[in-house]
Every structure is written in structure tokens, then in C-alpha cells.
Amino acid sequence: MSALVFMTLGVLFLLYTGNRDADAARARVTGAWDRVVPLIRQGYLPPVLPSGKGVAIQVLDNRGHAVAATENLTGKPPIATFHAASESVHVERVLCPPAGLTGCMTVTSYKVYQPDGPWLLYVAVPKGPWYGSTTGLVLAIAVPLLLTAMTTAGAFYLVNRDMNAVDAIRTKLAEINASALDRRVPVAGDDQKELKLLAETVNCTLNRLEDAYKQLRQFTSDASHDLRSPLTAMRAQLEEALLHPPDADWPKMTTAVLAGVDRLQAIVTDLLTLARLDAHAPLALRPTDLGRLVGAELDRRTYRTTIVRSLQPDVIINSDRLRITRLLVNLVDNAERHANSQITVSVRADGETAVLEVLDDGAGIDPEHREIVFDRFTRLTASRDRDAGGTGLGLAIAREVAEAHHGTLTIQDSERGARFVLRLGLSRATDQAVRAPD
Ligand SMILES: Nc1ncnc2c1ncn2[C@@H]1O[C@H](COP(=O)(O)OP(=O)(O)O)[C@@H](O)[C@H]1O
Numbered sequence: 001m002s003a004l005v006f007m008t009l010g011v012l013f014l015l016y017t018g019n020r021d022a023d024a025a026r027a028r029v030t031g032a033w034d035r036v037v038p039l040i041r042q043g044y045l046p047p048v049l050p051s052g053k054g055v056a057i058q059v060l061d062n063r064g065h066a067v068a069a070t071e072n073l074t075g076k077p078p079i080a081t082f083h084a085a086s087e088s089v090h091v092e093r094v095l096c097p098p099a100g101l102t103g104c105m106t107v108t109s110y111k112v113y114q115p116d117g118p119w120l121l122y123v124a125v126p127k128g129p130w131y132g133s134t135t136g137l138v139l140a141i142a143v144p145l146l147l148t149a150m151t152t153a154g155a156f157y158l159v160n161r162d163m164n165a166v167d168a169i170r171t172k173l174a175e176i177n178a179s180a181l182d183r184r185v186p187v188a189g190d191d192q193k194e195l196k197l198l199a200e201t202v203n204c205t206l207n208r209l210e211d212a213y214k215q216l217r218q219f220t221s222d223a224s225h226d227l228r229s230p231l232t233a234m235r236a237q238l239e240e241a242l243l244h245p246p247d248a249d250w251p252k253m254t255t256a257v258l259a260g261v262d263r264l265q266a267i268v269t270d271l272l273t274l275a276r277l278d279a280h281a282p283l284a285l286r287p288t289d290l291g292r293l294v295g296a297e298l299d300r301r302t303y304r305t306t307i308v309r310s311l312q313p314d315v316i317i318n319s320d321r322l323r324i325t326r327l328l329v330n331l332v333d334n335a336e337r338h339a340n341s342q343i344t345v346s347v348r349a350d351g352e353t354a355v356l357e358v359l360d361d362g363a364g365i366d367p368e369h370r371e372i373v374f375d376r377f378t379r380l381t382a383s384r385d386r387d388a389g390g391t392g393l394g395l396a397i398a399r400e401v402a403e404a405h406h407g408t409l410t411i412q413d414s415e416r417g418a419r420f421v422l423r424l425g426l427s428r429a430t431d432q433a434v435r436a437p438d
């Protein structure tokens with residue numbers, strides 16, 4: 001493309017110089033006419049005319065004899081035979097060569113009327129090529145060629161440099177695997193803006209992948225540990241009973257092993273729930289009256305603590321009832337475990353948001369632990385002592401459920417005890433509300 005532009009400019013340059021040279025030649029011819037014609041008219045015509053630069057002049061009298069000429073034509077026959085048809089007209093022809101001269105020349109013939117008849121004035125100037133001078137031609141070819149070569153070399157350099165950077169990124173990416181997740185691709189300099197952005201984006205993605213992978217590894221190790229503890233305990237109990245079968249207290253041992261099985265079952269169920277939430281399995285969303293749903297769930301079970309309800313009706317959300325119930329049960333179970341005597345469960349609408357709060361009157365959760373309790377397998381020391389049966393997955397599941405519903409679940413300040421707050425967008429299809437199951 002640039003080669004085409006440079007070549008066009010070259011041709012335009014040649015046309016320009018060619019035209020300029022033709023104009024100069026025409027000026028020389030007119031100059032000769034101006035000088036010689038007065039001499040003819042006044043009768044002072046010397047036989048040898050002063051020769052101008054690059055101009056050959058010859059004057060023929062009425063009989064066609066050369067009477068005056070520039071030095072190179074002195075004593076030579078007429079250089080041409082053509083002449084203008086009338087006084088005002090001059091004729092121009094290219095002769096290759098005119099008689100007595102060499103090379104192609106543009107010969108202009110003027111008729112000069114004298115008392116004894118028409119005289120002829122021939123002025124010959126070298127016929128230049130259309131492109132002007134050879135230097136011009138060389139320049140017009142060489143400059144575009146040089147510019148094209150320079151542009152191509154520049155483009156080649158840039159492409160080559162970018163390709164090298166892309167190749168460096170590719171090589172580094174190819175080296176990255178699960179055991180070398182901490183590697184990053186090289187970031188190009190500011191002069192390769194797009195590649196720099198690409199490398200930075202790749203590195204950000206790698207950072208996120210590494211974090212996710214570390215979390216997954218931690219989770220797998222925590223899960224294995226939590227599954228192994230009850231298994232070890234159950235195995236020890238069974239082996240001990242088998243050591244002295246007659247002396248073993250089989251009902252007691254069976255009850256203990258069953259407790260272990262219950263725990264394993266609880267962990268596996270929670271893990272399965274989390275796996276489904278992680279896989280973003282589609283929710284069975286239906287318009288639900290949140291107050292009714294909570295009321296029905298609280299009615300279903302008996303609690304050792306007093307449950308105070310404050311359930312506003314007609315707070316309609318789009319929810320997967322099973323999952324929201326699971327979230328509620330997890331919160332209420334926790335509250336019951338930590339409460340002294342009372343739990344307050346409330347549902348209300350706050351602008352465009354439905355708010356569910358579960359508040360207990362226990363020891364509460366310190367602000368610095370209010371986020372980590374939502375991490376998988378996190379159990380604060382106090383609760384380990386209080387109840388060895390927890391999985392540490394309840395709040396993680398509850399938060400995943402909230403987020404799957406595009407809502408939030410957080411722990412807020414309270415005068416006493418822990419205050420869990422779930423916020424979900426209200427459903428606009430209020431009129432489609434379906435009664436919560438009893
Ligand atoms: N209502 C609460 N009051 C005080 N601490 C709580 C409460 N709810 C949860 N926690 C703390 O958060 C931790 C994580 O809770 P959770 O994920 O439900 O696990 P689990 O109940 O199996 O211990 C609990 O172990 C406990 O330390």
C-alpha cells in the first residue's frame with residue numbers, strides 16, 4: 001500500500017519536472033524569436049548569431065538560402081523544410097534529428113514577412129524526455145524504492161518485535177501447570193501497549209486461578225481431615241470391641257459408631273450441597289412469601305430456646321424454597337446452639353429489599369471473625385467446645401445460597417448476641433405470590 005503511494009508520488013514528481021523542462025525550452029524559443037526578428041526587420045542580421053544555451057537558430061531568406069545561423073549551423077543547409085501556413089501562425093515539429101544537427105529536437109518555424117518576401121526563422125531546442133532529466137528519473141525511482149524499503153523494514157521490525165513478545169507470553173503460558181501456578185508471563189514495555197495490556201490481563205487471570213486453586217486445595221485437605229477424624233474414632237471403637245468380644249458393651253459401642261456415621265453423613269451431605277451450589281445448578285425459583293415460609297419452618301420443629309417471631313406478611317421474593325429453608329435452618333441451628341434463652345427471627349421489607357434477621361442472645365461473634373466464619377470448615381474455638389458435631393460448613397452453605405439468589409448474608413452489630421442479616425431483592429410479581437407450604 002505504502003509502495004503504491006510512494007510510486008504515485010514519484011510519477012507525479014516526474015510529470016512535474018518534465019513539464020517544467022518543457023516550459024523552460026518554450027521560453028528559450030520565444031527568447032530567440034525576440035532577439036532575432038528585430039535584427040531581420042532592421043536589416044542588421046549578422047551571418048553568425050550569438051548562440052544561446054541549448055538553442056540552434058537558422059534564418060532563411062525569401063529564396064530559402066541560409067543567411068544567418070548560430071555557430072553550430074553556420075554554412076549548413078536548411079535544418080528543415082516545413083513552415084507556417086500564415087504570418088501569425090508558427091509551426092512546431094519534432095525532428096530526429098534536424099538536418100545538420102544531432103539528437104531529437106523540437107524545431108519551431110516562424111514566418112517573418114520582409115519587403116522582398118517571407119523569410120523563415122528556425123529555432124531548434126533539444127527535445128527532452130517526458131520525465132524531464134535523467135537525475136529526476138533516478139530520483140523518482142530511487143526515493144520511492146528507498147522509502148518503501150524503509151517502511152517495510154520498519155514494519156518488519158515492529159511485527160517481529162511484537163511476535164517475539166507474543167512468543168515469550170506463549171512459552172511462559174505453556175510452562176504453567178498445577179505445580180507451577182505461581183509463574184507469570186512477561187509484561188511488555190509501554191511502547192507495546194496492547195501486548196502490555198494482554199500480558200497484564202493474563203497475569204491477573206493467573207492470579208485469580210492461583211487463588212481459586214489454593215482455596216480448592218485447602219478445602220480438599222480440610223474435607224479429608226474432617227472425614228478422617230470420625231472414621232479413625234469409629235475404627236478404634238470397633239477394634240477395641242473385637243479385641244474382647246464377650247466383655248464389649250455392644251449397645252454402647254454401636255451407639256458411638258452410629259454417632260460417627262451421623263457425623264460422616266452430615267459432612268458428606270453438606271459437601272454435596274456445596275458442590276451443587278459451586279456448580280451453579282439452576283435454582284427452582286418461585287415467588288414466595290418469605291414471612292410465611294419462615295413461619296412454616298419454625299412451626300415444623302421444636303426448639304429448646306424461646307423463638308420470638310416478627311414476620312411481616314406479603315414480603316414476596318423469587319426463591320428456591322428448599323435452599324432458602326436450608327439457609328434459615330442453618331442460621332437458626334447456630335443461634336440455638338449459641339443462645340442463652342432466646343432467638344428473634346424477623347422478616348420485613350426495606351424499600352426494594354426483603355430482610356430476614358436471625359438474632360440470638362448469646363456471646364455473639366467478634367467483628368474480626370465476622371467474615372471468616374463464612375469460610376468452609378471454619379469453626380471458632382468456643383463452638384468446638386460447645387458442640388463437637390458441627391461441620392463448619394453451615395454458614396458457607398448459607399452464604400452460597402444467598403449469593404445464588406443475588407442477595408447478601410452478613411453479620412451486623414447488635415446489642416447482644418450474633419445478628420445474621422439476609423437481604424434479597426423483592427419480587428416484582430407480587431400478585432403471583434404462591435402460598436408457602438404449611
Ligand atoms: N449464632 C452464633 N453465635 C456465635 N457464633 C456463631 C454463631 N453462628 C455461627 N457461629 C460461629 O461460626 C462458626 C461457623 O458456623 P457454621 O458454618 O454454621 O459451622 P458449625 O455450625 O458447623 O460450627 C461456628 O463454628 C461458630 O464458631
Ligand SMILES: [Mg+2]
Pocket residue numbers: 330333334390391392393394395
Ligand atoms: Mg452451623
